Amino acid sequence: MxxxxxxxxxxxxxxxxxxxxxxxxxxxxxxxxxxxxxxxxxxxxxxxxxxxxxxxxxxxxxxxxxxxxxxxxxxxxxxxxxxxxxxxxxxxxxxxxxxxxxxxxxxxxxxxxxxxxxxxxxxxxxxxxxxxxxxxxxxxxxxxxxxxxxxxxxxxxxxxxxxxxxxxxxxxxxxxxxxxxxxxxxxxxxxxxxxxxxxxxxxxxxxxxTEELHKNKIALEERADQLMMASQFKSEFLANMSHELRTPLNSIINLSQLIEDNDNSLTEAEMSEYAAIIRRSGEELLMIIGDILDLSKVEAGRLDIINEDLSVIEIPEILAMQFAVTAKQKELEFTIAMEENIPQMIHSDPQRIQQILRNLLSNAFKFTKSGHVALRIRQEERGERAIVKHWIVFEVEDSGIGIAPEKHAMIFEAFQQADRTISRKYGGTGLGLSISNDLARLLGGFITLESEEGKGSRFSLYLPLEFIEE
Incomplete structure (x- = not known):
């Protein structure tokens, strides 16, 4: 025991x-x-x-x-x-x-x-x-x-x-x-x-x-807010667009009717002036329709990029002719400068590059009352970590109203502008920067912005130089 x-x-x-x-x-x-x-x-x-x-x-x-x-x-x-x-x-x-x-x-x-x-x-x-x-x-x-x-x-x-x-x-x-x-x-x-x-x-x-669901809930709420804002912006865009379309259309219709109904009392000078107004209104209407069509093509992924040889030297000459009259009318100093080491030829889409630069310069002139607008073309090395790429940079600088830093990202969104009163005060659809940003990505580049409210803006279009042909 x-x-x-x-x-x-x-x-x-x-x-x-x-x-x-x-x-x-x-x-x-x-x-x-x-x-x-x-x-x-x-x-x-x-x-x-x-x-x-x-x-x-x-x-x-x-x-x-x-x-x-x-x-x-x-x-x-x-x-x-x-x-x-x-x-x-x-x-x-x-x-x-x-x-x-x-x-x-x-x-x-x-x-x-x-x-x-x-x-x-x-x-x-x-x-x-x-x-x-x-x-x-x-x-x-x-x-x-x-x-x-x-x-x-x-x-x-x-x-x-x-x-x-x-x-x-x-x-x-x-x-x-x-x-x-x-x-x-x-x-x-x-x-x-x-x-x-x-x-x-x-x-x-x-x-x-639970934490993941909470994060997803916050993300969904933010997305819902974004969708609501987008819907609101689209509504405002449509309201603004009706005004933008109606103005040139009214000019065309009224002047055409005036010419049609006249009893040979209009002088040749008046006829010529009316015709010029009709032509400008038609061009303005065509530009608005073109912006809308370009945006729809980009969102549908159907905008074609046609790469071909482009003379960099010709770009300043073309833009100078297009905006010289605008600069003179608004009494603004308009300068174009190009560095000496810029390659003479690049391989890209000439039409889309000119479209981007036209949009950037149009905005610069639109939002600048006094001072200057400048276009500079230079070359830059830029990259992350050990990967450095060569870029050709088109800088558009103005002394206009400027943009607050917190609104820099917003202005590149479709149907959005830095201030909702801008469309009423300055006109325009608010699509130019969005289309330009999308086109820059399709060309393999990007657009940067440096600006402060009341101190002007500098938009820089970066295009890759990997496809340069000397």
Missing amino acids: GYLKIFFGNTAMLIAVAYLANLIYKSTISNASVRIKKVSWVLLAIFAGWISTLFGYRLDEHVIFDLRFVPLIISTLAYPHPFILVLIGIGTGLTRLTFGVNEAAMAGTINLSILGFICAALSYWVRRSSLCIVNKGLIVILVVNVMNAINIMVFGVIPAPEYIREIMPITFPAGLILSVLFSLIIRDFQLGLLRNVQIQRANEQLSAQ
């Missing part, structure tokens, strides 16, 4: 140690690295073996019977790594020497060290076997208990016949049953811990999903 009492006491102590270890794990090392968890497990298993020996059954002054091999069984199932199991076996065996260095203590050290190597060998099977964890546990428990009994018979200080006849019939089945009982209790601890980990992970996933 003494063996059974001590073995039950050993089991109770191991359960207490396991419970305390579970509490410590939850409050301290649950979020630690894998290395720290493994080291903690080795120290815990060795400590549990030492506690088992401390409360073991003393057959005499030196011989102690206990369940110090049970933590090694649990480790084989929980951490099936050979090196860890060898450390636990040797470490637990060495703790036997803390109760005195004698022949029995040396036998106990050898016994646990051998069991450590046996469990290390079993760990390979545990990791590769397709059996369920319960069957694996029963096999490991049986093997370790059998090897423990054999080691005691071979290395123990008690004669083998005496051990087999008087001690083993009690200690072997008791050790086997209590090993199974303790393993089931530990398994229940592990399942509870696993459930807690799964709940924690589920909570983390729910938190992440």
Whole structure:
């Protein structure tokens, strides 16, 4: 009965140690690295073996019977790594020497060290076997208990016949049953811990999903606001467009009717003036319709870019002829400058480049009451990290009303202007910059803006020089 009492006491102590270890794990090392968890497990298993020996059954002054091999069984199932199991076996065996260095203590050290190597060998099977964890546990428990009994018979200080006849019939089945009982209790601890980990992970996933949903909600709300603003801008654009279309149409209709209804009372000079007004109104109407068609083509992806040789030198001459009269009428200084190292020919779409520059210069003249408008053509190296590209840059600078920094991005959007009163004060559809920006991207370039309200603006058209032909 003494063996059974001590073995039950050993089991109770191991359960207490396991419970305390579970509490410590939850409050301290649950979020630690894998290395720290493994080291903690080795120290815990060795400590549990030492506690088992401390409360073991003393057959005499030196011989102690206990369940110090049970933590090694649990480790084989929980951490099936050979090196860890060898450390636990040797470490637990060495703790036997803390109760005195004698022949029995040396036998106990050898016994646990051998069991450590046996469990290390079993760990390979545990990791590769397709059996369920319960069957694996029963096999490991049986093997370790059998090897423990054999080691005691071979290395123990008690004669083998005496051990087999008087001690083993009690200690072997008791050790086997209590090993199974303790393993089931530990398994229940592990399942509870696993459930807690799964709940924690589920909570983390729910938190992440909630945060993602919140971000998506904000993005959807922002997108809804953008769509609402776009709808409002389109409504304003249509209202403004009706005025822009009606003005030249009215001029054409009224003057045409006046010419048709006259009774030869109009002089030749008046007829010529009316014809000029009709022509200008028609050109203005054609330009508005062209902007709308270009925007629709860009949004539909049907705007074709036709690359061909383009003389850079001819661009200033063409633009000077187109805007010289405007500059003279508004009494603005209009200058064009070009660096000497600019290539004479580039390979791009001449029509679209001129369209962009016309839009930029038209805006510059439109929003400048006094001062100057300048066009500069230069070459620049620009890029990110180790990638540097060569660009030809067309800068359009004016001393006009300028644009506030917070409105720089907005003016490149279709149907939008920096100020909603601009269309009423200066006219225009608000499509020029949007179309120019889209065309620049189709040409492989981009447009930048430097401007402050009341201090003028500088729009820069960047076009790549990879396709230069000297």
